[in-house]
Amino acid sequence: MEADGAVPLLLRNAPSSVEFKKLRKRLLRQARQAMDDFGMVGPPSADGARPKWLVCLSGGKDSYTLLAVLIELKWRGLLPVDLIACNLDQAQPGFPAHILPEFFEANGIDHLIVRQDTYSIVTDKIPAHKTYCSLCSRLRRGILYRIAREQGCEAIVLGHHRDDILETFFMNLFHGGRLASMPPKLINDDGDLLVLRPLAYSAENDIAKFSRAMDFPIIPCNLCGSQDGLQRDEVKRMLQLWEKESPGRLSVMARAMGNTRPSHLMDGEIYDFASLRPGAAIDTPVGLPVNASSDALVGEAEEPCGAGLAMTANLFAAK
Incomplete structure (x- = not known):
C-alpha cells in the first residue's frame, strides 16, 4: 500500500x-x-x-x-x-x-x-x-x-x-x-x-x-x-x-453486550442455580472477576438502576 x-x-x-x-x-x-x-x-x-x-x-x-x-x-x-x-x-x-x-x-x-x-x-x-x-x-x-x-x-x-x-x-x-x-x-x-x-x-x-x-x-x-x-x-x-x-x-x-450477569439470567449451563443455598459458598460464574462480592454474584446490582429509581420516585410522588 x-x-x-x-x-x-x-x-x-x-x-x-x-x-x-x-x-x-x-x-x-x-x-x-x-x-x-x-x-x-x-x-x-x-x-x-x-x-x-x-x-x-x-x-x-x-x-x-x-x-x-x-x-x-x-x-x-x-x-x-x-x-x-x-x-x-x-x-x-x-x-x-x-x-x-x-x-x-x-x-x-x-x-x-x-x-x-x-x-x-x-x-x-x-x-x-x-x-x-x-x-x-x-x-x-x-x-x-x-x-x-x-x-x-x-x-x-x-x-x-x-x-x-x-x-x-x-x-x-x-x-x-x-x-x-x-x-x-x-x-x-x-x-x-x-x-x-x-x-x-x-x-x-x-x-x-x-x-x-x-x-x-x-x-x-x-x-x-x-x-x-x-x-x-x-x-x-x-x-x-x-x-x-x-x-x-x-x-x-x-x-x-459486554456487561452480562449470568446470575441474573436463566441459563443453568453457565451458572449453578441448583446449588444456591443461604449461607453456602458461591462459585464465581464465567465472566465475573474472581474477587467479586457475593452481592454482585447473586444479589442486587452493584449500583441502583436509573430506570428503577425513576419508577420508584414516580410511584411515591405526591398526586
Missing part, C-alpha cells in the same frame, strides 16, 4: 473538513479499542514474520470503510499486520466485476479477486420466496477460509459493525430463542483461522457518512437486496426507530 506524500494513496483525496477529521479519528480510535479489548493482533511468529490478514471486500460501504481504517492504522505504525484485500465474485448477474480491481490498482492495494459461482447453487437450492442469506453466507465463508489458508493468513477480517451485531442479537432473540450475536473475535470450527470484526464498536451511521465522504464506488448486493421483507430488515427498522425516539439507545445496548 504505497503512500502519496503524507497519507496512504487511499486517503489522498479524503475531505479536509474538521467534521470529517473527527469522524475519521473516531473510527480509528474505535477500531484500535476493539483490537485491544479482544486481542485481535497476535505476536509475531517464531521466525519474526508478521501476522497476515485477509480483508474481505464486498464492495459495500462497510468493507470499504474497514479497509480504509486498517490501511491507515498500518500506515501510522499501529497495526503490525500484513493485509491482503480479497473480493469473492459470486457470479451474480450484472455484477460489475471491473470496479474492485480498478479500485485496488488505483490505490496500490495488495489484493486477490476470486470468482466462484455460488449464485447458481443458492438459487438452485433455495426457493425464490425464501431468503438466500444463510446459504450464501455459508458458501462464501467456506471459500474465504480456503483462500486464507492458501495465502498463509491467520485471520479473515469482516466489516460487520455495532449495528450488525445488535441486529444479530435481536434476530437470535426473536427467531432463534437464544442470547447470541456475532462476536468481534472467534475461531473457526477447524481451529486454524480467526474471524475478526474490528468495526464492532462503530455505528453504521458513522460508516455511511465516512463512505459517502470518501466517494467509494459502492456495489449493491442485488442477490439479497432484491428480496423484500427480510427479517433482518424488520429488526433494522425497529432499532432505527428506537434510536430516533431515544438517541444513544443503541450505544447503551451495545455496552450491555
Whole structure:
C-alpha cells in the first residue's frame, strides 16, 4: 500500500473538513479499542514474520470503510499486520466485476479477486420466496477460509459493525430463542483461522457518512437486496426507530453486550442455580472477576438502576 506524500494513496483525496477529521479519528480510535479489548493482533511468529490478514471486500460501504481504517492504522505504525484485500465474485448477474480491481490498482492495494459461482447453487437450492442469506453466507465463508489458508493468513477480517451485531442479537432473540450475536473475535470450527470484526464498536451511521465522504464506488448486493421483507430488515427498522425516539439507545445496548450477569439470567449451563443455598459458598460464574462480592454474584446490582429509581420516585410522588 504505497503512500502519496503524507497519507496512504487511499486517503489522498479524503475531505479536509474538521467534521470529517473527527469522524475519521473516531473510527480509528474505535477500531484500535476493539483490537485491544479482544486481542485481535497476535505476536509475531517464531521466525519474526508478521501476522497476515485477509480483508474481505464486498464492495459495500462497510468493507470499504474497514479497509480504509486498517490501511491507515498500518500506515501510522499501529497495526503490525500484513493485509491482503480479497473480493469473492459470486457470479451474480450484472455484477460489475471491473470496479474492485480498478479500485485496488488505483490505490496500490495488495489484493486477490476470486470468482466462484455460488449464485447458481443458492438459487438452485433455495426457493425464490425464501431468503438466500444463510446459504450464501455459508458458501462464501467456506471459500474465504480456503483462500486464507492458501495465502498463509491467520485471520479473515469482516466489516460487520455495532449495528450488525445488535441486529444479530435481536434476530437470535426473536427467531432463534437464544442470547447470541456475532462476536468481534472467534475461531473457526477447524481451529486454524480467526474471524475478526474490528468495526464492532462503530455505528453504521458513522460508516455511511465516512463512505459517502470518501466517494467509494459502492456495489449493491442485488442477490439479497432484491428480496423484500427480510427479517433482518424488520429488526433494522425497529432499532432505527428506537434510536430516533431515544438517541444513544443503541450505544447503551451495545455496552450491555459486554456487561452480562449470568446470575441474573436463566441459563443453568453457565451458572449453578441448583446449588444456591443461604449461607453456602458461591462459585464465581464465567465472566465475573474472581474477587467479586457475593452481592454482585447473586444479589442486587452493584449500583441502583436509573430506570428503577425513576419508577420508584414516580410511584411515591405526591398526586
